[in-house]
Amino acid sequence: DVKVTQSSRYLVKRTGEKVFLECVQDMDHENMFWYRQDPGLGLRLIYFSYDVKMKEKGDIPEGYSVSREKKERFSLILESASTNQTSMYLCASRGQGGYNTEAFFGQGTRLTVV
Amino acid sequence: AQRVTQPEKLLSVFKGAPVELKCNYSYSGSPELFWYVQYSRQRLQLLLRHISRESIKGFTADLNKGETSFHLKKPFAQEEDSAMYYCAPVDSGAGSYQLTFGKGTKLSVIP
Numbered sequence: 569d570v571k572v573t574q575s576s577r578y579l580v581k582r583t584g585e586k587v588f589l590e591c592v593q594d595m596d597h598e599n600m601f602w603y604r605q606d607p608g609l610g611l612r613l614i615y616f617s618y619d620v621k622m623k624e625k626g627d628i629p630e631g632y633s634v635s636r637e638k639k640e641r642f643s644l645i646l647e648s649a650s651t652n653q654t655s656m657y658l659c660a661s662r663g664q665g666g667y668n669t670e671a672f673f674g675q676g677t678r679l680t681v682v
Numbered sequence: 683a684q685r686v687t688q689p690e691k692l693l694s695v696f697k698g699a700p701v702e703l704k705c706n707y708s709y710s711g712s713p714e715l716f717w718y719v720q721y722s723r724q725r726l727q728l729l730l731r732h733i734s735r736e737s738i739k740g741f742t743a744d745l746n747k748g749e750t751s752f753h754l755k756k757p758f759a760q761e762e763d764s765a766m767y768y769c770a771p772v773d774s775g776a777g778s779y780q781l782t783f784g785k786g787t788k789l790s791v792i793p
Contacts, residue, residue: 601781608691610785611726611768626780658726662781671718671770671781673726 571595574659574674581681587646589677591659597672598664600642601626602634605656605676617642649681685709686771688784695759696792703754703787705769713771715752717743718783720766729754729767739763759791 575590593600599618603611603626613626615634623634631653635643642661646653659674685708695701707713715732730738732745732752743754752769769784 599781603783608785610688611783613780613782616780624780627782660726660781670716670728670731675725 572659572661572672572674574657574677576677577675579677579679581646581649581679583650583681585646585649585681587649587679587681589644589646589657589659589679591642591644591661591674592640593642593661593672594640595661595663595672596639597661598639599662600636601660601662601671602632602642602644603658603660604628605658611658614644646679649679651681653679654681655679686769686782686784688767688769688787690787691785692788692790694790694792697761698758701754701756701759701763701789701791703767703769703789705752705754705784707750707752707769707771709750709771709773712747713773715743715745716770716772717741717752717754718768718770720768722765726768759789761791761793764789764791 572593581587601616602614605611612628614632615626617623617636620639633645657677660671662671663669687706689704717729718726719729720726730736741756745752766786766788768786
């Protein structure tokens with residue numbers, strides 16, 4: 569029973585391309601997150617959204633933007649991809665049931681920028 | 683600033699040995715604390731949360747407010763415990779949405 573789905577498992581893009589990473593959840597969660605996962609650096613929060621059309625910067629928003637037009641979908645946009653954005657990207661969603669609510673993760677998108 | 687520290691990048695133990703994965707946090711107020719785990723080729727998932735006082739797959743985690751620690755422990759490691767473990771405090775303040783993680787500890791259980 570897949571609950572958080574990322575549109576691509578692997579992506580290869582060229583430097584300068586505009587890249588869209590899509591994430592969809594079917595749990596009617598208010599909160600959605602985008603992270604990048606790099607060896608030795610753990611999960612670093614890029615952006616999160618607590619409601620439709622609402623977004624907040626995380627720890628490393630530079631070079632990224634997001635879009636949340638519908639509650640179930642949260643998109644991460646790389647305006648002009650660069651090689652240092654080669655990474656594993658994880659999407660997560662979490663309900664508003666309280667601060668002890670579990671987060672659910674997608675399977676990840678491994679992006680390579682060449 | 684809120685911060686979570688997992689001091690060990692890699693922890694190797696023999697099968698049957700005790701395991702302790704360390705997590706220290708620096709948060710104002712009283713955060714709720716979680717441990718997440720990522721097994722090879724699987725998605726990141728919740729292992730346990732402090733508020734539930736539960737033991738999952740033999741793991742427990744004790745919150746020590748004086749030391750601001752939430753270490754994950756298991757008395758006898760199994761090979762299937764090999765995975766990446768992340769500590770995640772969540773601010774218990776009203777309106778808190780952000781979910782941040784430590785850098786993670788890779789546990790390797792040697793047969």
